Amino acid sequence: MVTALVAAQHQALADLPPGSLPGPAEVAKARLVQRAPLDPVTWPRDESWRVALQRLLERIDDSVLPDAARRARTALAAADPADLEALADRFLDGKVAAGEAAQAVFVAAALQVAWTRMAALLDAAALGGGEADSGQCPACGSPPVSGLISPGGTKFGHRHLHCSLCATAWRYARVRCVHCGSTDKISFRQLAGTTYLRAECCEQCQGYSKLFYLEGARAIEPFADDLASLGLDVLVGEEGFSRIPNPFVLGVMDPSGG
Amino acid sequence: MAVSRRQFMKVSAAGLAASSVGALGFTGAGDALAAGVRPFKLERATETRNTCPYCSVSCGVIVYSLGDKSKNAKASVIHIEGDPDHPVNRGTLCPRGAASLDYVHSPLRLKYPMHRKAGSDKFERVTWDFALDRIATLMKEDRDKNFIAKNRDGVTVNRWLTTGFFATSAQTNEAGYLTYKLMRGLGMLAIETQARI
Numbered sequence: 001m002v003t004a005l006v007a008a009q010h011q012a013l014a015d016l017p018p019g020s021l022p023g024p025a026e027v028a029k030a031r032l033v034q035r036a037p038l039d040p041v042t043w044p045r046d047e048s049w050r051v052a053l054q055r056l057l058e059r060i061d062d063s064v065l066p067d068a069a070r071r072a073r074t075a076l077a078a079a080d081p082a083d084l085e086a087l088a089d090r091f092l093d094g095k096v097a098a099g100e101a102a103q104a105v106f107v108a109a110a111l112q113v114a115w116t117r118m119a120a121l122l123d124a125a126a127l128g129g130g131e132a133d134s135g136q137c138p139a140c141g142s143p144p145v146s147g148l149i150s151p152g153g154t155k156f157g158h159r160h161l162h163c164s165l166c167a168t169a170w171r172y173a174r175v176r177c178v179h180c181g182s183t184d185k186i187s188f189r190q191l192a193g194t195t196y197l198r199a200e201c202c203e204q205c206q207g208y209s210k211l212f213y214l215e216g217a218r219a220i221e222p223f224a225d226d227l228a229s230l231g232l233d234v235l236v237g238e239e240g241f242s243r244i245p246n247p248f249v250l251g252v253m254d255p256s257g258g
Numbered sequence: 259m260a261v262s263r264r265q266f267m268k269v270s271a272a273g274l275a276a277s278s279v280g281a282l283g284f285t286g287a288g289d290a291l292a293a294g295v296r297p298f299k300l301e302r303a304t305e306t307r308n309t310c311p312y313c314s315v316s317c318g319v320i321v322y323s324l325g326d327k328s329k330n331a332k333a334s335v336i337h338i339e340g341d342p343d344h345p346v347n348r349g350t351l352c353p354r355g356a357a358s359l360d361y362v363h364s365p366l367r368l369k370y371p372m373h374r375k376a377g378s379d380k381f382e383r384v385t386w387d388f389a390l391d392r393i394a395t396l397m398k399e400d401r402d403k404n405f406i407a408k409n410r411d412g413v414t415v416n417r418w419l420t421t422g423f424f425a426t427s428a429q430t431n432e433a434g435y436l437t438y439k440l441m442r443g444l445g446m447l448a449i450e451t452q453a454r455i
């Protein structure tokens with residue numbers, strides 16, 4: 001089903017209206033106050049993401065959807081714009097109710113399309129170049145979905161974090177907690193016998209994030225392979241560590257409190 | 259259950275069922291996943307930043323080891339490579355630095371203070387206390403014998419030229435300062451702290 005969803009995302013991205021973009025002055029201002037220019041909470045959302053959602057719902061391959069997913073799709077297609085905007089707000093603020101979890105996946109997918117489109121049109125140099133040293137996306141301020149370790153060349157061993165919303169990649173120091181920035185007491189967990197995927201666990205904030213070592217893997221997609229390796233999350237979760245969830249598995253996880 | 263896309267979550271089989279994965283109609287996916295992953299053992303690994311011990315360039319390295327120092331896991335170094343975030347070498351290493359894994363595991367590696375007595379043909383392991391006392395005694399003997407308080411013109415110089423001091427490349431600025439102060443305080447002039455970058 002994720003394959004069908006991503007295929008529909010790709011189709012929806014083609015000639016999507018670029019949306020209202022922040023101008024150079026707004027980007028500079030956001031940088032001054034250390035806020036991401038495309039932060040979905042502060043940057044006003046236009047209707048382009050709903051266009052993306054419409055296209056997604058139309059083009060997704062219905063035959064692979066389970067019944068519940070199909071019901072969510074029908075409900076979304078019939079929903080009016082105000083309700084959709086409210087749902088998007090709830091997703092972005094993180095207040096998705098349990099009953100909406102299925103619809104939230106489609107909303108997340110559509111927002112990803114719109115934000116990826118917008119982020120791709122921003123001037124990367126204006127965002128602070130490759131020297132961003134933050135665990136949050138320099139374009140939209142969202143948390144990363146996973147990190148990739150470069151396999152060779154002049155960027156050998158660099159870690160690039162990949163944004164969960166706008167697909168921006170940015171460099172971040174190795175052996176440093178993505179969530180709290182601590183470099184103390186970082187340890188790694190991997191499935192015995194594998195070397196291409198590790199969870200970087202921080203004793204300080206009890207958080208972890210995934211790292212894919214491209215040197216030992218053929219092809220890795222930071223978002224899809226995060227989903228494909230949920231098994232590691234289960235085991236690492238049993239050791240008491242928590243993460244920021246992949247937007248497609250929102251609500252998948254027990255809040256760390258209970 | 260309201261969950262945030264910015265809030266920490268703990269992944270579990272039960273959680274997966276009660277989530278968007280379950281809500282999309284993939285019931286039982288959580289349990290299946292948890293059961294599928296059960297045969298795999300979770301291995302602990304460590305990546306540690308350190309400084310290459312070889313020369314004064316002081317390249318940053320990342321030392322990869324399996325196991326961590328906790329509980330009954332036995333840590334062992336499996337790989338060493340340049341630290342891509344280190345400003346000095348930006349991930350590169352010279353052949354010697356790149357081979358430092360062999361240095362870690364070498365059977366010839368010096369792990370304890372060793373002492374070859376005068377007239378003996380082999381080294382014997384000694385305690386740190388013995389080694390430090392022995393070094394201090396020999397330093398004092400040599401200094402008492404060769405210390406130069408005044409030069410030919412009668413100017414006070416307080417030199418001790420017959421002994422030199424060699425410090426590590428991985429030394430911090432602060433340790434370098436202490437080395438210099440201590441050794442110059444004894445009058446020593448041949449001081450090499452290596453770490454000058």
